Amino acid sequence: MSEFFAMNGYAFYIWGSYGLALLIFIVEIAMVRHKRKITLQQLRLMRDAGEEGQA
Amino acid sequence: MSSMDKSLTAGTAKDKLSLFGLLGLVIRRDLILAMRRRADVLTTLVFFVMVVSLFPLGVGPELDMLRKMAPGVVWVAALLASMLSLGRLFSADYLDGTLEQLLLAPQPLSLLVLGKIIAHWMVSGLPLVLMAPVLGLQFDMSAQALWVLIATLLLGTPILSMIGAVGAALTLGLRGGGVLVSLLVLPLCIPVLIFGAGAVEAVTSGMSVVSHLSLLGAMMLLALVFTPWVTAQALRISME
Amino acid sequence: MSSMDKSLTAGTAKDKLSLFGLLGLVIRRDLILAMRRRADVLTTLVFFVMVVSLFPLGVGPELDMLRKMAPGVVWVAALLASMLSLGRLFSADYLDGTLEQLLLAPQPLSLLVLGKIIAHWMVSGLPLVLMAPVLGLQFDMSAQALWVLIATLLLGTPILSMIGAVGAALTLGLRGGGVLVSLLVLPLCIPVLIFGAGAVEAVTSGMSVVSHLSLLGAMMLLALVFTPWVTAQALRISME
Amino acid sequence: MLEISELACTRGDHRLFSGLSFSLSEGELLQVEGVNGSGKTSLLRTLCGFMMPEVGVVRWRGEDIRKLREEYHAEMIYLGHLNAIKDELNALENLHINAGLAGYALDDKQAIAALRRMGLRGRETLPVKVLSQGQRRRVALARLLVGNAPLWILDEPLTALDVGAVILMQELIGEHLANKGMVIYTTHQLLEVAGVVTRRLSLS
Amino acid sequence: MLEISELACTRGDHRLFSGLSFSLSEGELLQVEGVNGSGKTSLLRTLCGFMMPEVGVVRWRGEDIRKLREEYHAEMIYLGHLNAIKDELNALENLHINAGLAGYALDDKQAIAALRRMGLRGRETLPVKVLSQGQRRRVALARLLVGNAPLWILDEPLTALDVGAVILMQELIGEHLANKGMVIYTTHQLLEVAGVVTRRLSLS
Amino acid sequence: MAINWFKYSAPTAFYGLAGKLVPWFAWSSAILFAIGLYISFFVAPTDATQSEAYRIMFIHVPTSILSMFIYLVMAFYAAVGLVFNTRLSSMMATALAPTGALFAFISLWTGAMWGKPMWGAWWVWDARLTSELILLFLYFGFIALHASIDDPRRADRAAALLAIVGSVNVPIIYFSVKWWNTLHQGSTIKFSGTSMHIAMQQALFTMLLACWTYSVAISLLRVRSIVLERERNTQWVAELEEVRS
Ligand code: HEM
Ligand SMILES: Nc1ncnc2c1ncn2[C@@H]1O[C@H](COP(=O)(O)OP(=O)(O)OP(=O)(O)O)[C@@H](O)[C@H]1O
Ligand SMILES: Nc1ncnc2c1ncn2[C@@H]1O[C@H](COP(=O)(O)OP(=O)(O)OP(=O)(O)O)[C@@H](O)[C@H]1O
Ligand SMILES: [Mg+2]
Ligand SMILES: [Mg+2]
DSSP, rough: HHHHHHGTTHHHHHHHHHHHHHHHHHHHHHHHHHHHHHHHHHHHHHHHHHHHOOO | HHHHHHHHOOSSOOOOOOHHHHHHHHHHHHHHHHHHHHHHHHHHHHHHHHHHHHHHHHOOOHHHHHHHHHHHHHHHHHHHHHHHHHHHHHHHHHHHTHHHHHHHHSSSHHHHHHHHHHHHHHTTHHHHHHHHHHHHHHOOOOOHHHHHHHHHHHHHHHHHHHHHHHHHHHHHTOOHHHHHHHHHHHHHHHHHHHHHHHHHHHHHHTTOHHEEEHHHHHHHHHHHHHHHHHHOOOHHHHHO | OHHHHHHOOSSSSTBOOHHHHHHHHHHHHHHHHHHHHHHOOOOOOHHHHHHHHHHHHHHHHHHHHHHHHHHHHHHHHHHHHHHHHHHHHHHHHHHHTHHHHHHTEEEHHHHHHHHHHHHHHHHTTTTEEEEHHHHHHHHHOOOHHHHHHHHHHHHHHHHHHHHHHHHHHHTTOOOOHHHHHHHHHHHHHHHHHHHHHHHHHHHHTTTOHHHHHHHHHHHHHHHHHHHHHHHHHHHHHHHO | OEEEEEEEEEETTTEEEEEEEEETTTEOOOOOSOOOOOOOHHHHEEETTTSSEEEEHHHHHHHHHHHHEEEEHHTTTEESSSSSOOSSSHHHOOOOOOOOTTTTTTOOHEEEEEETTTTTTOTTTTBBBOOHHHHHHHHHHHHHHOOOOSSSEEEEETTTOOOHHHHHHHHHHHHHHTOOOOOEEOSSSOOOTTTTTEEEEEEE | EEEEEEEEETTEEEEEEEEEEEEEEETOOOEEEOTSSSHHHHHHHHTTTTTTTTTEEEETTTTHHHHHHHHHHEEEEEEEESOOOOSSBBEEEHHHHHHHTTTTTOOOOHHHHOOOOOOTTTTTBBBBGGGGGHHHHHHHHHHHHHHSSSEEEEETTTTTTTTTHHHHHHHHHHHHHHHTTEEEEEEESOOOOOOOOOOEEEEE | OOHHHHHHHHHHHHHHHHHHHHHHHHHHHHHHHHHHHHHHIIOOOOOOOTBGGGGGGGHHHHHHHHHHHHHHHHHHHHHHHHHOOOHHHHHHHHHHHHHHHHHHHHHHHHHHHHHHHSSSSOOOOOOHHHHHHHHHHHHHHHHHHHHHHHSSHHHHHHHHHHHHHHHHHHHHHHHHHHHHHTTTTTTOOOOOSSSOOOHHHHHHHHHHHHEEEEHHHHHHHHHHHHHHHHHHTTTTHTEEEEOOO
């Protein structure tokens, strides 16, 4: 197992590549989902404010 | 004063201006404005000279290396200098409302834009071309290389002005436009830089430069045909 | 929204602001403005990266030569990038009248100016420092050289911002100020460039860098003491 | 001549106006009224073709102005919040350039006469930069005297003008209308043209 | 409080005014009058200390303002042709900053109340860039509501304001005078404060 | 307030459709990544000359290819948006840009991580590398321009113009850089295995597909937020289930 992770001495480069790629994918997904959450939140907030304004 | 005013009017009084007369008017107008703030013209040039001269200071004084760097450094400096002067191309007209009036002129906008680009090149590109040989001498370039350098700059700087005009028009009225425009325009200008500097290097290593120069020429024609129109569209979008 | 507004107010309501609070307010204000146009911050950085990357394109891709040029190129690019961002330091405030109000503030003008300079450095100098090592790697610089590069930039970029502020204040409201300011400021910044790039070259050729760094440090302190006051005077003159 | 039908304009979240229709023919004077932020400037800029109308069309002599473009521009003058004059040039040069861009070549005599009529005697050859706010506005307004476009679109022409200049503007508009011109304007001040009924368009 | 003695001002070749003397004390309202280019703006800028008077001195509580500097600044508010607001920030943030620079920390409630009083309800958190000319002017004027400096120097405060806002300004000035304030202003429009005699200073 | 239903029908339908498609693409992407990674690391044999380092290829090559492909798609959408004034395609272009930029960045990063053991340098100024770097700058330009303009419609149109000009320029850049390079130095050391092992091909192909499905999924997700934000004043957004709850 540790031999697998050692990658014949190229561990840093290989895991550095895949690791960063993975990290970027995760961050991107998180950011997009967060953006969606925020957008929905703001929509609800605006709707509530609008209803208050009418009342 | 009177002579100055005369030079602003084309043809006889009460005449409708021809398209060509209009182009002339726009160029003359921008040149006169540039002359009014002469410092401007000078500073682009001085910026160019300074960037080129900074290099030996930063890199160290080995002549051999400097000679090799020379075309690249001169070209990069030319690119940066024309980038810097882009801010002036439309922003003054935008801020004081003249641009609105240009858009409302009863003539094709691309033509007015072309006039502005030509004037801009004459003020900020041409002086660089004329200055370049002097700087080349500082780096101990050969006479042949100097000629090629002038030729490439003569073909290349108008392209920079034209591509730059598109960027300047797109970033009109945006704060921090000065840096943003570099961000947009620099990548687009890279081929010009590569062929320009490449030609000079080719000639120093004894190769033919015809293909480089003809490619630059082709790019210039292409830019001349398309960029005024694209710039005009960009201006319309920016004024919305 | 509310949190943003809160961050603009210092201390409790209806309180007189202390001098320090005021400094904080000015810095926070400029940082918030910078964040509003986040593109700005990014673009200075990208400009820096791009200028550094342009050189190999102009000069050619031989790593050997590039390695030698690296410190000079990075420093020149940093100088140009902070020069370019100078335009933003006062000109927006000048155009919309905020500067008039700053001059009428019941606090020492030098303090306000200092705040603006600090904010400017945080937005345009600090990112360069953080980015420099990556660029160094592109030029295959050694780890040791990279550390020295960071140290010199950390000491040097604030000086550039401070000297730049004087130039920016003097050229306020002059058309084509963007280029004029470079013309005024670049010569003053050359010592910084020489010591900065020199330190990196020294370390690559195995010499001590202490003297270089301490000279830079001394320059920074000197600048910190004098430039805010000089800038304030320059602003007063420009507004007359 | 100028017809607007079913025009609507939205800026951001605010619907400024909608279903706006009117037409303007020769010799008519139209004041666009409304409180601050009601959309007067937006309307005038739409009439110039700067902004694409969200809904509706603007027609000039029966054709959509976004099709006509240059032909329409030849028949109108727009004067906005900004003066469109160059600080570095003097009043005379500014007028020459503005006329040139509108397609006319002036001679000095005409230009000077126009500037004098605008009350700028003695300031014709000063760089515009040093003029006062009101004087700068007068330089901009001098364009109205030298062109012969039938349609004038004026956004707050009276800004910074003193009482004398306001009276002058009223005369100018009166003359233009008498020559079969059309004028659309906004202002928060009083502008009354003798012998002409001002039509009013109120934005909510 | 504010005393001007033997002031003269020359711009270029033109002597704008000379031998100007007046003084202003608590509760007084002074309108500087004159045609376009008569030197009103120049006078007000001299009173602020931007321009050095060619001849004469400006005194505040008996001392030359060029000596007092910050102390004088703490007791005055100047509102010029330019609005001194940041396009990127919203009205609320602008007000916070302007108050902060004048040395006060506001809380949100006060700021919002001031903006609402200026008729900006619903626009408090829009970036100022998208507001209309009149709304922008209102944001700038809101500074008057949150500071408590006795001296107001206003250069054409009514520019771009609609009728409602002009009335509001008259009220504000009235309140300020009632609180022992002093106001110097210029305008080409009509500005009448109920129950106060406007002193007038005519520049040739 | 009258709502032009015809105009808004496209985003309405698209919003729902995209919502349905996202899970499909997301899951197939996850599965493909799993398979691809398995083949890359456990099936594909060790390379003769590069030892294990060559395994970087399986992330590097797909991201490189996609970074270029996405730029073209983005420019295409932007152009359609500019010419036909369809909001939706402009929104698609905006949604694609960050993903494209990230792929370009991953390509640069993994390339550098590969270059260090292979060439002994993190970076060389080779044609491919340089043009990929410039591509990243072009993405930055697009994003920065779009972000600096407040009015979304104006931002769409301005950025579209830039994307079009950029896409014309991309091939020019590529060839100029390529030519520039050959003028100076001999061939850069490139990956040796011309005749690729079949497992390597499979891994490469699977990873490419995985990256493609990923970018479709993420940009659809992103465009949904953009649609909501831009259409926030319309009736249909107010009636959406996720907004009402
Ligand atoms: C920062 C460094 C690098 C960058 C920016 C980069 C960029 C690229 C790009 C843009 C492509 C796609 C080209 C295409 O499909 O036509 C690509 C493909 C490829 N790269 Fe790299 N690369 C880098 C380093 C490396 C290194 C170090 C190696 C191997 C030693 C390598 C090997 C390959 C291979 C084998 C392909 C696919 C082969 C092909 O499609 O022709 N790259 N790279
Ligand atoms: N992005 C936006 N979001 C919300 N409201 C906006 C936006 N952009 C503009 N507005 C509003 O649109 C209106 C623009 O009005 P316009 O400039 O046409 O007014 P006006 O009638 O000319 O006013 P004034 O008399 O003050 O000049 C303002 O009320 C402004 O608040
Ligand atoms: N360099 C100069 N040479 C000649 N005249 C000058 C020069 N600089 C300024 N002036 C004149 O000084 C005056 C400046 O006036 P100022 O701006 O104070 O006028 P104002 O009373 O505020 O007018 P407005 O009502 O139009 O705002 C103008 O008449 C201008 O022409
Ligand atoms: Mg308006
Ligand atoms: Mg004035």
